[in-house]
Amino acid sequence: MKLSPDQTVFWKHGFIVINATIVWTWIIMLALIITSQVITRKLKTNIQISRWQCILEMLVTGIIKQIKDVGLQQPKKYIGFLGTLFLFILTSNICILFPFYLPPTSSLSTTAALAISVFIAVPFYGILEGGLLAYLKTYVQPSFIMLPFNIISELSRTLALAVRLFGNIMSGTVIVSILLSITPFIFPVVMSALGMLTGVVQAYIFSILAAVYITAATTKSGKPENISITTKK
């Protein structure tokens, strides 16, 4: 039994491997981009809009609201990263209802890639907001003794992000696979539904955690007014 889509290799040339993870990711990317392009091509600025536009607007404004609720005062700056994280994980998790589909998020390589992206994005936004020095200062706060703990915290939470998502999705896929071989009727469907629910929850958790980490980095190293606004929240 294949536990990860990484194991399904379509093409290999030395270090370069084209496996199911990459292919399914491309397919999801294509679907997302084509859908967006098709809907946003006919965007209207009137009061009356199409249903699809309405759904897209609800989705985008929902993401923006969530980011704002976490504490980021300029959500439009972060929606490219955080929104894409959420949409990609959500789509790849929901698509488990298609037969022969293996979610890329059930591959540790994908979740590790996403976690590394967050790991890079956090200092990136932190430095962008308050400068390198201010960001580095956050590692020695509240005192210098906390430096090793802060570094460990950074690494461990990245690892936790990757493993949490991978574990949840992979386990769901594995359970459905096992159930299919034992009781091919009813139960796998229920488990698939459960897996979808878990997938949505995991997508939300992953993006919210990334947002929280970015908020923590930008708020500590950011401008005083940002801090005051955040603390008010």
Added chain:
Amino acid sequence: MSINWFTVIAQIVNFLVLAWLLKRFLYKPVLNAIDEREKRIASQIGDAEKKEADAKTEKETFRKKNEDFDRQRTALIDKALEETKAEKQRLLEEARKEATDLSKKMAEALKENQENLVKKIAEKAKDEVFVIVGKTLKDLANIALEQQIVDVFTGHLKNLNENEKKDLGTALAKSAAPVIIRTTFDITAAQQPGLEQSIKDAAGTDATFKFQTVPELISGIELNAGGYKIAWSISEYLESVKNSINEITGTKTVEK
């Protein structure tokens, strides 16, 4: 459970590409559309508010104008009423004055007419009476009457008071010309000496006399010497009658 590092790198690249593409095709257009719509709605609301404010201002202006118009109209009506009243009063006064003047003029004209009529009647009556009386006296005149007149005149001379007699004497003395005695009738030669003597007695002085006959005197006799005059005739009595008639008719015109 193992990590394929090429897959990891590929997924990172995939993720970044996806983020870029979604930003390009999803977030930006949608957010722009939302912003545009919000702007449009805000501008529409702003326009509506402006229009409402304008409408309110217009309404207020209109109401004020209406009130002003009503006030002016009322004032004009009041003024017109006042003016009409005043004009009416003035016209009434004028008419009343004109009526009064007219009635006064009419009364005066009537009075004048009446007076003229009375005067004419009186004149006519007097003239008629004089004519009748004169005619009658002329008809009745005879020697006896003439003698009687001479007697009466003589008696009158005798009854003059002292002052009158003195004046007569002075007049006769001053006058170089003869004393003129006018009578309606001819004084006979027999009567003349008696009459001359009576005058001389009354005046207490001598004088020459000249007798003239004047029919207009109507049964009368008149002495004229140096501006002094003594006369007696029926005319005096007729004058008295004339005055009595005037008194009865109530006019003074006759006296004039």
